[in-house]
Amino acid sequence: MQLVAERLTFQLLDVSYSVEGGRPVIEIWARDVKGRRLLLLDDTFRPYFYVLPQNGADLDKLAEELRRLSRPRSPVTSVEKVDMKYFGRPVTALRVTTLIPESVREYRDLAAKLPGVAEVLEADVRFSMRYLIDLNLYPMRWYVADAEPVNRSDIIADGAYRLVSRPSEEPSMADVDPLDGLRIMAFDIEAYNPQGSPNPSKDPVIIIGVAFNDGERLQLEAAGHSDKELIQKFVDVIRRKDPDVIVGYNQNSFDWPYLLERAKVNGVKLEVGRKRGAEPNPSVFGHISVQGRLNVDLYNFAEEIEEVKVKTLDEVADYLGVMPKDKRVNVDWWRIAEYWDDSEKRKTLLAYNMDDVTSTLGLAYQFLPFGAQLSQISGLPLDQVAAASVAFRLEMRFMREARKLGELVPNRAEEETRELETYTGAIVLEPKPGIHHNVAVLDFASMYPSIMVKYNVGPDTLLKEGEACERVNEAPGVRHRFCADRDAFFKRVLERFLKWRAEVKAAMKKYPEGSPQYRLLNERQRAIKVLANASYGYMGWAGARWYCRQCAESVTAWGRDLITRAASLARSLGLKVYYGDTDSLFVENDPEKVEKVIEGITKGLEFDIKIDKVYSRVFFTEAKKRYAGLTPEGKIDIVGFEAVRGDWSDLAKDTQAKVAEIVLRSDDVRKAVDYVRQVINDLRNGKVEVEKLIIWKTLTKSVDKYEAEAPHVYVAKMMEKLGFKIDVGSKIGYVIVKGDGPLSRRARPYFLVKPQDIDVNYYIDKQIVPAALRILSFFGISERELKAGGRQASLFDYINKK
Incomplete structure (x- = not known):
């Protein structure tokens, strides 16, 4: 037939x-x-x-x-x-x-x-x-x-x-929402861990929480310490619900490998894909492939949120408003076995697991719309685009454009051969220290991609020694030359990106903000922006197929020249220039003069620039890339201080952020000093939770490769002896306890420490006071004044000194 x-x-x-x-x-x-x-x-x-x-x-x-x-x-x-x-x-x-x-x-x-x-x-x-x-x-x-x-x-x-x-x-x-109608499943496992870190060769999976975007929620429980039936039930649930997308949080590194090992131990086939007999398997970019389904690890998207330094599920869910930390059930992970073995505590463990899986599904609603647009634009499937770096996402698009243009795709060279090829980066103008009022931040729109387009930058237009060309663009200072007789490969791609994004942003204006159409287009323009802005960094990435150090060096050279000329134009119009960094300029907010600067740059230099934000007050130290600003809406921006770094305790970061807020909102340094003193008193009187004192550091290599024994390395070794699995990339949380000897020897895993063991003086001398003085020392405040008293300077004292 x-x-x-x-x-x-x-x-x-x-x-x-x-x-x-x-x-x-x-x-x-x-x-x-x-x-x-x-x-x-x-x-x-x-x-x-x-x-x-x-x-x-x-x-x-x-x-x-x-x-x-x-x-x-x-x-x-x-x-x-x-x-x-x-x-x-x-x-x-x-x-x-x-x-x-x-x-x-x-x-x-x-x-x-x-x-x-x-x-x-x-x-x-x-x-x-x-x-x-x-x-x-x-x-x-x-x-x-x-x-x-x-x-x-x-x-x-x-x-x-x-x-x-x-x-x-x-x-x-x-313009149909690519996620509309897809079946999405979130899951999260809990593993029995009597020795601390669970061992998949002997420790069972005890709970699997599952949540679907159709509203169904369920929890699968082990029979005591046997998980054979549990794993088979998990397979059956996936077959029954037949999800298109499976999401988890760090499931590529933990949940799937653990389940695969437990399935092997139990003689169960983990057939969760759409092809019979096929189990999840490692694939490109470190993600786990589930055939016929898109397995998306949401942790990959969370890694790109710079504002969240410790990217645990509860921290990210709290930051994005998915589930507040104080509204969810929390269980110390090293106590999971204890909670499982206690019939009363098990109820709490089940609630904890359900909060985890509910948070995971909530994060999927936050991340997947952006991921779907990245997939549509880069050409990588959704599971791969999540796990891939932005450079690999961009490179896939470049490979597609190369095909259309009849360009052969270069091979990828070994990154090690290019690591030493450094070059001068972006310009940073010296800041004017102090508090300044009514400051406008001028921001160049897609500066580096625009430079690449304007000056036709690319490895294919970079002129080699002896090559001739009628029209040439020469980068200032570095003197690399680019032929302008033919369009660079990068220029063709970026022109498409920039035009596409402008079209999408124009289309957004047709719909009410918050409408489904608006949100869809907004995610699309974000995805285009991310890929376009990665183009400069891609050229200098040692692993790039189209690697070109001279190209990257030329782009930053033109960028430095552009910021310098923009600052000169602003000064010539009588504007005070307070600071400049990469693609932004902080100037006195005189609307008429600022408008002339924008016009001069747009028409004279042929680059788009706009007011990105206005600060009613902004505070600069003498250091570059370090400032705090207060917007007219009351929002505080903190850049470059410990408050946004991950290697200080939450108490130090919170103190510094509050000091900046007090100074900016009230102009009252005395009030800020009083606040710091209260923090110190609370610490001395045992009123601060241990969780606020944890210092998190990431292992960048295996513990045996460290020559110096830093506190987090010492703690990592201690945790290994306790049975914890420690790998490169593990985040180690530690606190400093009382005692003699080197600081590293007084570091302990935070979950083993009681409040009375804390070395209060360390946190006062090395965390709270230094963090506060990053701001307050500028106003003449000393360490002695914060810790013991003495006359407190005011903002007026500082102004009078000037």
Whole structure:
């Protein structure tokens, strides 16, 4: 019976591939407009790579030698001459096509050894991504294609089809919320931990909390200390609910690896994907792949929130307003086994787990809209775009644009070979110390991307020694030269980004703020901005395919020149310039003169600049990148002080933030001094919780690699002896206790310390007083005055001194 092709309208969720009958088959996991979950197959696409010949090489001879490399398992099916560009220069390359994707690496190594071969390119592009790039397909977008149904018993889906036409984008669905209608599941596990850190080889999973975006909540509990049935129930729940997106918080590093090990111990198959027999497995960017579903670790998005230094689930949920810390149930994680074994405390543990999973689902609502737009723009599937760095996100888009322009994609070099290539960064103008009133902050819109566009910066336009060009842009100071006769690859991409973002922001004005359409477009413009602004940093990233130190150095040189000229223009108009940093200028807020500065920069220098914010008061120290400002709306911004750093205790950070607030709001230094004294008194009288005294530091290498034994390293070693699993990247929380000897030897894990053990004098002398004096010393306040009394200076005393 002849099958009849159907016209499918579908959303592309993920892509993978398999090898069937000795041929690769692309597998597109999708859902259609009818709500069906589908597997779409394409068995016509083949893997390939490029060989770039040396100058003068005989291409016909080289092509024949490449054909001779053919192996029966995956033969070389064709070698074709293709006219391409490499770093903007025309080249003729050989495109080598084979059958099995895994064979590309083998052929790459063999081809690289042939005489006359300069480089082998694009052999490291993953086959499934190669398919998306070549067909210009983007995850989370909607497409139409003709397809005929096929029988597949190995999948958990509503149907399978073989594509009989190439998908094309469905424009009518472009502004549909990509998450609308997707089934989202959040989960969180608790593991038994009688020794401190749980050991998956022997310690069971005791609770799995699950929450769905349709409102269903449930908790699966172990039978005492046996989790075999629990894990099977978890698999059954996922099969029953069939989620498209699975979210967790740090599940790539903990929950999934732990569950996989426990499943193995119990002889249970963790079949949670849409392909039968397949279990979660490690994939690119360190994420865990669940076939047919998008496994998104929300911790990856939380890592990008600079304002939150200790990125625990409860801290991030509190910061984003998902669940206030004081409204949720908290259990010290090292006491989970104790709570499980006590029938009364177990109720608290269950409530704690449910708050965790509810917070996780709440964070999904916060992060996934942005992630979906990043996926639609970068071309990486949602699970990968979450785990990938911004450089990898941008690079995927660059690879797509290279394909459209006929540009060969460079290979990725070893980062170690480029680490020493440093250059001068952005300019920072000396601040005018003190408190200043009515200050406008002028901000250049996308300064570095705009410089790259204006001056045509890119590795393909960077002129090598001896190269000529009619029109040349030379970077001030560093004297790198860029040809302006042809558009740089980066310029073409960035012009598209900047124009696209302007169009999206214009479209936002058509909708009420807060409406679904407005929120969708706002996430889109944010995603475009993030990728565009990463372009400068990408060029200087040692792992970039399009790495170009001279390009990055030139962009900062033009940036320094631009800020300097803008400051000179402001001064020439009679404005006071208080500070300048990278792409911002702090000036006296005289509206008429500020408007002239904006006009002069926009028309004269041809760069967009606007008032980013106004401070009714702003305080600068003599140090760069360190200030505190009060907006007319009453918001306090603190930049560069300990208050926004993670290696000071919360008490020190809170004290400093409060001191800045008092000084800015009231102009009353005496009031700030009194506040610090009260904090010191509370500390001396035991009125401060131990949690406020924890100092968090991250291990940047394994503990045995540290030469000096810093406090957090000493504590990490202590925790290892107690049975805790400590890895690179672990955040170590410690407090300082009373005693003699070096400071590091007086550091203890915070969860082992009683309030009476705290070294109060350390926190006063090394935390509270120094943090407060970062601000108050500017007004003549001394350490003695904060700790013991004496006449307190006022803001008027300071002004009179001036």
